[in-house]
Amino acid sequence: MxxxxxxxxxxxxxxxxxxxxxxxxxxxxxxxxxxxxxxxxxxxxxxxxxxxxxxxxxxxxxxxxxxxxxxxxxxxxxxxxxxxxxxxxxxxxxxxxxxxxxxxxxxxxxxxxxxxxxxxxxxxxxxxxxxxxxxxxxxxxxxxxxxxxxxxxxxxxxxxxxxxxxxxxxxxxxxxxxxxxxxxxxxxxxxxxxxxxxxxxxxxxxxxxxxxxxxRPVNTKKLQIRVRYFNYLVFKTDNSQTVLHKRNNNDIWKNLYDFPLIESETHLSVDEILKQDAFLKFTRGKSFIVEHVSRTFTHKLTHQTIIARFLQIKLSDGMPCIEGNNLFLTPEKDMASYPVPRLIDLYLNN
DNA sequence: AAGCCGGGGAT
DNA sequence: ATCCCAGGCTT
Incomplete structure (x- = not known):
């Protein structure tokens, strides 16, 4: 020794x-x-x-x-x-x-x-x-x-x-x-x-x-930080359901759950979000009310900064249109059983 | 070989 | 608010 x-x-x-x-x-x-x-x-x-x-x-x-x-x-x-x-x-x-x-x-x-x-x-x-x-x-x-x-x-x-x-x-x-x-x-x-x-x-x-x-030690590794804008849509139906999204691409939070997401390169106003095709395909002409717009959450990861907002959307009649791509309706009371990123957890407990 | 993937603690 | 930390997989 x-x-x-x-x-x-x-x-x-x-x-x-x-x-x-x-x-x-x-x-x-x-x-x-x-x-x-x-x-x-x-x-x-x-x-x-x-x-x-x-x-x-x-x-x-x-x-x-x-x-x-x-x-x-x-x-x-x-x-x-x-x-x-x-x-x-x-x-x-x-x-x-x-x-x-x-x-x-x-x-x-x-x-x-x-x-x-x-x-x-x-x-x-x-x-x-x-x-x-x-x-x-x-x-x-x-x-x-x-x-x-x-x-x-x-x-x-x-x-x-x-x-x-x-x-x-x-x-x-x-x-x-x-x-x-x-x-x-x-x-x-x-x-x-x-x-x-x-x-x-x-x-x-x-x-x-x-x-x-x-x-010491010397570390030459450098990484660049990407900025992303996450505009989340939190739908509420008459019977207390919401739409969840299972993340599935080769992106952050793979196989965790979040809400329907409209991602943008820059900040979008609420009006701009509501005009997006990605938004209109949920409502398909049905009437809705934006009940609440959350504060801006700045979620810093090592390699990217997520600037997120949550729009709570109340549909006056019926369900939002969801087709495929890992979207599904779930009772709000079941939310707690889904693994979610810290960002979503923070929003839900806000 | 280089890029991607979270979140929290220290300052 | 800013800096720092870091193993394994994928491309």
Whole structure:
């Protein structure tokens, strides 16, 4: 055991958080927690983990769930492909491996939603196999430890960091070592202004010596933010029904539900919305009243800004015309059973 | 290799 | 209000 491995292990022993998936790190527990924690902080994912375990204590039960229910349980956590893949992965493990996760890195990466990071996490934490994890925390710890200025978003960077993580790995205690690396990144070696004075690795940290801590890691990735205008139509019928829309394209919120939507490139006034062909095909000459126009909701995602308004439309007689394209009537009281994006949830609870 | 996919916390 | 975080899949 190297000095760094020992220092790290001791620090972890004294500082690690008590987390439910650490109590009994079965492959199912480790897998579920890792999928939830991809792009998600422990503080946000914790309650979701507990709810999933309570609802589906074993993989076999989860494999039998409906996608709608899994998405409903996932609601608010974001990156919903993780939830769809979670269910597919459970079914895959059930069918291909008799309900038991394979103790093999390559086979693990063949599972839906399980990439290099998650496969290494399951392999090391659940099966004690010597695979080093490289997540955002590990990128940061290693970039500072070795004062590396290679961008973590470049192919060369990914290779370099993976090699260093593998070199540092305590091959006798891979699960403990990996968790310690990530915990150090989460609690001590934080992105902004870490308190290096109390860091257990400060004497070995090159970025600390070079005073480049706040410039590590380097990330050259840049993304541009798209602005979209969502004009939602919330129909109300005489018998308290409304029209819902199941999102189905390769767009945000796939397989979640929202309302009939008229999207535009620019802001539209209410009058302009009511003149749109997309609107008229719902009313087809029937009389209606715009009962309410909501405030503007500005919903910021990483890669786009949604500027949304909700027009509550009361039809004086009959139903709105809906034809195909994933639109359907549903009683307003059933709304709560549908998985919806945060934006819709905010509107409904407003 | 590059682009897409949420939402929340820190500042 | 602005910046930051980030694994896997698809193209």
């Amino acid at each position: 190297t000095g760094l491995q020992e220092t790290l292990a001791n620090w972890f022993g004294e500082n690690k958080r008590e987390l439910p998936w650490r109590t009994s790190p079965t492959p199912y527990h480790v897998w579920l927690s890792e999928i939830i924690l991809q792009q998600t902080r422990v503080s946000q994912g914790l309650e979701y983990y507990n709810r999933f375990i309570e609802r589906w204590p074993e993989l076999q039960r989860l494999a039998q769930a409906s996608e709608k229910e899994v998405l409903k349980m996932w609601q608010g956590l974001g990156y919903y492909s993780r939830a769809r893949n979670l269910l597919q992965c459970a079914q895959q493990v059930q069918q291909q491996y008799g309900g038991l996760f394979p103790a093999d890195y390559k086979k693990l990466t063949g599972l839906k939603g399980v990439g290099p990071y998650t496969a290494a996490a399951i392999a090391s934490i659940a099966f004690d196999l010597p695979h080093a994890v490289v997540d955002g925390n590990v990128y940061r710890v290693i970039a500072r430890l070795f004062d590396i200025d290679t961008s973590i978003s470049s192919t060369a960077g990914k290779k370099q960091f993976a090699q260093l993580a593998d070199m540092l790995l305590d091959r006798d205690h891979p699960g403990l070592h990996n968790q310690a690396m990530m915990e150090l990144g989460a609690l001590q070696c934080v992105p902004k202004n870490p308190d290096c004075a109390v860091c257990p690795l400060k004497t070995q940290c090159l970025a600390f010596a070079h005073e480049t801590v706040n410039e």
